[in-house]
Amino acid sequence: MSKKILTTPIKDEDLKDIQIGDIIYLTGTIVTCRDVAHRRLIEEKIPLPVDLNGNAIFHAGPIVRDHGNEDYEIISIGPTTSMRMEKFEKEFIEQTGVKLIVGKGGMGKNTEAGCKNHKALHLVFPAGNAVYAATKVERIKEVHWKDLGMPESLWVCEVKEFGPLIVSIDSEGNNIFERNKVEFNKRKEEQYEFISKQVRFIK
Amino acid sequence: MNITIDKTQQREKMTSLMSKFVSLVSYKLPDDVENKLRELSEEESNPLAKIIYDTMFENQSLASELKRPSCQDTGVLQFFVKCGQNFPLIGQLDSILKDSVYKSTLETPLRHNTVATFDEYNTGENIGDGSPSIFWEIEEDSDKVEIYTYMAGGGCTLPGVATVLMPGEGYEGVVKFVLDRMTSYGINACPPLLIGVGVGTSVETAAMNSKKALMRPVGSHNENENAAKMERLLEDGVNAIGLGPQGLKGSKSVMGVNVVNTARHPSTIGVAVNTGCWSHRRGKITFDSKLDYVINTHKGVTL
Numbered sequence: 001m002s003k004k005i006l007t008t009p010i011k012d013e014d015l016k017d018i019q020i021g022d023i024i025y026l027t028g029t030i031v032t033c034r035d036v037a038h039r040r041l042i043e044e045k046i047p048l049p050v051d052l053n054g055n056a057i058f059h060a061g062p063i064v065r066d067h068g069n070e071d072y073e074i075i076s077i078g079p080t081t082s083m084r085m086e087k088f089e090k091e092f093i094e095q096t097g098v099k100l101i102v103g104k105g106g107m108g109k110n111t112e113a114g115c116k117n118h119k120a121l122h123l124v125f126p127a128g129n130a131v132y133a134a135t136k137v138e139r140i141k142e143v144h145w146k147d148l149g150m151p152e153s154l155w156v157c158e159v160k161e162f163g164p165l166i167v168s169i170d171s172e173g174n175n176i177f178e179r180n181k182v183e184f185n186k187r188k189e190e191q192y193e194f195i196s197k198q199v200r201f202i203k
Numbered sequence: 204m205n206i207t208i209d210k211t212q213q214r215e216k217m218t219s220l221m222s223k224f225v226s227l228v229s230y231k232l233p234d235d236v237e238n239k240l241r242e243l244s245e246e247e248s249n250p251l252a253k254i255i256y257d258t259m260f261e262n263q264s265l266a267s268e269l270k271r272p273s274c275q276d277t278g279v280l281q282f283f284v285k286c287g288q289n290f291p292l293i294g295q296l297d298s299i300l301k302d303s304v305y306k307s308t309l310e311t312p313l314r315h316n317t318v319a320t321f322d323e324y325n326t327g328e329n330i331g332d333g334s335p336s337i338f339w340e341i342e343e344d345s346d347k348v349e350i351y352t353y354m355a356g357g358g359c360t361l362p363g364v365a366t367v368l369m370p371g372e373g374y375e376g377v378v379k380f381v382l383d384r385m386t387s388y389g390i391n392a393c394p395p396l397l398i399g400v401g402v403g404t405s406v407e408t409a410a411m412n413s414k415k416a417l418m419r420p421v422g423s424h425n426e427n428e429n430a431a432k433m434e435r436l437l438e439d440g441v442n443a444i445g446l447g448p449q450g451l452k453g454s455k456s457v458m459g460v461n462v463v464n465t466a467r468h469p470s471t472i473g474v475a476v477n478t479g480c481w482s483h484r485r486g487k488i489t490f491d492s493k494l495d496y497v498i499n500t501h502k503g504v505t506l
Contacts, residue, residue: 021251023251023254060275061275061276061314062275062314063271063272063275063277063312063313063314065312075271075272075312076266076271076272076273076274076275076314077275078274078275078276080276080357080358081357081358081391081392082391083391104358104391104393104449105358105390105391105392105449105450106390106391106450124449124451126255126258126259126448126449127274127358127393127449127480128259128262128273128274128393128480128481128482129258129259129261129262129273129274130262130266130271130272130273130274130275131262131265131266131269131271131272131273132258132261132262132265134271135265148325149315149318149324149325149327150314150315150325150327151314151315151316151325152325164254164258166251166449166451176451177390177450177451180390180450180451180452181386181390183445184385184386184390184444184445184446185386187443187444187445188382188383188385188386188444190443191382191440191441191443191444192378192379192382192440194440195378195382195436195437195440196375196378196379198432198436199373199374199375199377199378199429199432199433199436200373200374200375201373201374201429202370202373202374
């Protein structure tokens with residue numbers, strides 16, 4: 001199987017044959033964007049200082065070394081829990097035209113709808129692998145909203161073959177985590193029945 | 204006079220050693236965790252899960268080589284201190300640990316993870332009011348100090364849960380509380396997890412026990428026969444759910460389940476669950492009264 005690489009700016013048709021469980025890589029621009037940045041755009045109605053149309057966001061808060069004169073070095077970068085952004089993500093996709101949302105763990109119904117209606121993907125970068133990810137970042141182009149501190153600033157990164165990115169929600173709104181959860185919950189009930197009979201220590 | 208100078212020098216020496224130790228914990232996993240991850244990856248048959256394990260091992264080797272934090276979330280530093288009553292720096296220890304976090308933040312570097320509450324600004328120093336978290340135990344007739352150092356991340360172990368069950372719900376209720384957490388929050392908490400379960404009399408005792416459970420080595424067992432039985436049953440049960448690495452399915456779900464328990468009031472069963480992620484950055488260092496140290500969790504490493 002050949003390596004599937006997406007390059008920004010990404011168009012709707014680039015995403016149409018990509019399905020949940022596929023692995024892709026990204027070359028181009030990805031902007032870190034997490035809790036407070038989402039809240040600012042959607043609830044505080046403060047416009048984002050970066051154009052995300054056709055680009056990618058990363059639910060991530062990196063470790064960055066500041067060398068002065070706007071020269072920054074990425075030390076470690078990796079995804080944070082995407083589910084915290086679930087309440088904002090549908091409107092975020094609508095308002096920004098962002099095409100790829102990279103994070104960790106699953107997202108819910110809102111994001112599914114956003115991905116389906118506006119043709120976008122949610123992707124998982126295997127979390128905790130922050131040095132590996134940093135080696136795929138070629139440079140930090142810009143930074144915005146530094147008042148939010150190191151983890152929450154918008155770091156605009158240029159990446160090359162950034163991945164593996166595992167498709168968790170595709171542009172039809174299919175969701176791999178929700179599908180898996182049905183099976184996980186069924187097995188959990190079986191395990192509960194089995195274990196609970198053996199821990200009746202209070203008699 | 205000499206005693207004062209000596210104390211100042213000792214204080215500086217310990218701050219410097221602890222700063223290096225915090226740094227070590229950020230880029231190198233403890234031996235028990237490394238070995239368990241290796242074992243889990245060898246048993247794994249799911250192709251996607253295997254790719255994720257390969258990424259993990261490559262990351263750990265890069266982190267160790269470049270001495271960079273292996274995960275960008277270097278967490279809130281939590282120290283579990285068991286200090287001998289005669290350890291010479293007992294009174295200075297809180298400030299030594301706080302200074303060492305600040306020093307390590309500059310030198311490693313670590314992420315700035317301290318936000319002042321209500322005023323809502325990042326201190327930019329990775330320390331603040333009550334941060335790092337330091338939990339104390341005093342040991343009688345000892346002049347040593349044991350320090351567990353834990354990088355508690357925002358997407359795994361900081362969002363723990365605790366509740367107080369009614370005795371009528373029994374330990375069956377404890378099992379349900381743990382299992383429900385696995386298929387909801389646990390999926391996103393970076394499996395394969397180390398699960399800390401605390402049983403006690405209230406939310407705070409259970410919560411503390413669940414955190415202490417995460418300090419215990421992977422593969423260790425509770426001394427109480429029933430508690431050890433529940434550890435085994437839960438480990439096998441959660442593994443049978445098959446969360447796999449990153450919750451994307453696999454042969455197993457956890458590195459282990461550790462239970463720590465204390466007594467309860469007749470009316471209550473306090474229970475708490477803490478989910479340690481695969482990147483379980485914990486280290487234990489012991490200093491004697493001359494500040495000679497032993498690192499118990501990372502074999503063959505010197506600072």
